[in-house]
Structures are given as C-alpha cells and as structure tokens.
Amino acid sequence: GAGVSQSPSNKVTEKGKDVELRCDPISGHTALYWYRQSLGQGLEFLIYFQGNSAPDKSGLPSDRFSAERTGGSVSTLTIQRTQQEDSAVYLCASSYDSAGANVLTFGAGSRLTVL
Amino acid sequence: LAKTTQPISMDSYEGQEVNITCSHNNIATNDYITWYQQFPSQGPRFIIQGYKTKVTNEVASLFIPADRKSSTLSLPRVSLSDTAVYYCLVGPYYNQGGKLIFGQGTELSVKP
Structure with missing residues (x-):
C-alpha cells in the first residue's frame, strides 16, 4: 500500500477483555516496529520484526502482550486481559530493510x- | 544503543530560525542520526538523517560536529504549522538487534 495502515483507529474496551491491533506495512518493507505512546509521553519501543522473526521481545511490557507477523507482511499486536494502564496509542512503523533502519x-x- | 537527550520544550515566533540540539555522548561508529516530527493524533514523520557534517533538504538542516556527540536540527523561518514534537533517534544503519529507542522529544511551540 501507499502507507502504513493500522486498524482499528480507535478501540474502547472493558478491563479484562482481549484486544487485537493490526498493522499493514508498506508493501516490500521487511522490517516492522511496534511502539506505544501514552498521553503526552514519548515513544516506547515494544517489538521489532525482521521478516516474520522477532529477534528481541524484551520491550513487551508484560506477558499479556504478544505480537506476530505472518507472510512477512501484516502484524498483529495482542493484549490479553487489558488493564487501564494499557490505554495508549499503539504505533506501527515499517522500513524497507534492516538497512536504512532509522528511516x-x-x-x-x-x-x-x-x- | 546511544541514549539521547533533548530539551523538553522550546518556544519560538513565526519567521524565526529554530535550532533543536540533541546530545548523544555514547554514539557508536556505525550509528546514524535521524530526526522525526510528530503532530497531534499522527504518527511521527521522517524529516532528515545524517552521519556527519551538514545535511540539508527542503525542510531542514542537520548539523553534526566532528565528534558526533551531539546534533542540531535547524528549521529556517518557522511558521505556526511547525508546532509539533521533534524526536532525535540514534541507531545503526543496519538494524541487527531490533531496538530503536527514541528520545523524549522536544515540544516546539511557534507563536504568531
């Protein structure tokens, strides 16, 4: 696609429910990142995928958080048993390759x- | 990963030049410096990237001294629409480990 697409744009849920957030990266981008941004705060790194692999999952805040990526494209971030402190904006980003990673x-x- | 430090906020007036400095004392040899702009309710947007000396594009200039322990984003003649949060990111050109850690950002407020 022309840009990185995320859905849903807004999600309101009750404490204890599970939620899934979806990211559709730019076609051909092999690297994919998830960040969390609480109100008025900076960007908190969550996880990075190169292809379908996530070399480092240590950024995930707790074991209630998980993420997967299939087919080297779409990624899903799942939060189980949501808590009020999970309220935030979840941002997804992609880059062409591991090269030029900062863009x-x-x-x-x-x-x-x-x- | 290099830790970055930026001013939390800055104020400016329309038409002025704004310089935002980011400190990254433990930058590694293979690290690049990248700046992003974020408007409310949007994801960050790439502005400029550099390795050393000076880089200029249609939006901004990036000044990096020889020791590379800091960098300065320069916005010429700002307008109200430049009010945003600006993030400095330092990381390797080839991402081997995965984590790209953003600084806390500088909230720029441009006044008429």
Whole structure:
C-alpha cells in the first residue's frame, strides 16, 4: 500500500477483555516496529520484526502482550486481559530493510482506551 | 544503543530560525542520526538523517560536529504549522538487534 495502515483507529474496551491491533506495512518493507505512546509521553519501543522473526521481545511490557507477523507482511499486536494502564496509542512503523533502519514510516496509530 | 537527550520544550515566533540540539555522548561508529516530527493524533514523520557534517533538504538542516556527540536540527523561518514534537533517534544503519529507542522529544511551540 501507499502507507502504513493500522486498524482499528480507535478501540474502547472493558478491563479484562482481549484486544487485537493490526498493522499493514508498506508493501516490500521487511522490517516492522511496534511502539506505544501514552498521553503526552514519548515513544516506547515494544517489538521489532525482521521478516516474520522477532529477534528481541524484551520491550513487551508484560506477558499479556504478544505480537506476530505472518507472510512477512501484516502484524498483529495482542493484549490479553487489558488493564487501564494499557490505554495508549499503539504505533506501527515499517522500513524497507534492516538497512536504512532509522528511516521509519509510521502509521496513524490505534488509540486504545480501557475502561 | 546511544541514549539521547533533548530539551523538553522550546518556544519560538513565526519567521524565526529554530535550532533543536540533541546530545548523544555514547554514539557508536556505525550509528546514524535521524530526526522525526510528530503532530497531534499522527504518527511521527521522517524529516532528515545524517552521519556527519551538514545535511540539508527542503525542510531542514542537520548539523553534526566532528565528534558526533551531539546534533542540531535547524528549521529556517518557522511558521505556526511547525508546532509539533521533534524526536532525535540514534541507531545503526543496519538494524541487527531490533531496538530503536527514541528520545523524549522536544515540544516546539511557534507563536504568531
């Protein structure tokens, strides 16, 4: 696609429910990143994929968070048993390859509100 | 990974030149310096990238001294629409480990 697409753009859920956030990167981009941005805060790194592999999952805040990427394209970030502190904007970014890694194209984000 | 430090906020007026400095004292030899701009309710947008000396594009200039321990993003003649948060990112050109850690960002407010 022309840009990084994220869905849903907004999600309101109740505490304890599971949510899935989807990221569709730019076609041909092999590297994919997830970040979390709480209100008024900076970007918190969550996870990085090169192809379908995630070399480092240590950025995930807890074991309630998981992410996968299939076919080297779409990625899903899953949050189980959501808590109010999970409320934030979840941003996805992609880059062409591991080369030029600092040049990321971000999506508009998925805003998650946990009641 | 190089840790970055930026001012939390800056104020400016329309038509002025704005310089935002990022400190990255432990930058590695293979690290590049990249700046992003973020408007409210949007994802960050790439502005400029450099390795050393000076880089200029249609949007901004990036000045990097010889020791590379800091960098300065220069925005010429800012307008109200340049009000945004600006992030400095330092990381390797080839991403081997995965983590790309952004600094806390500088909130630039441009006033009429």
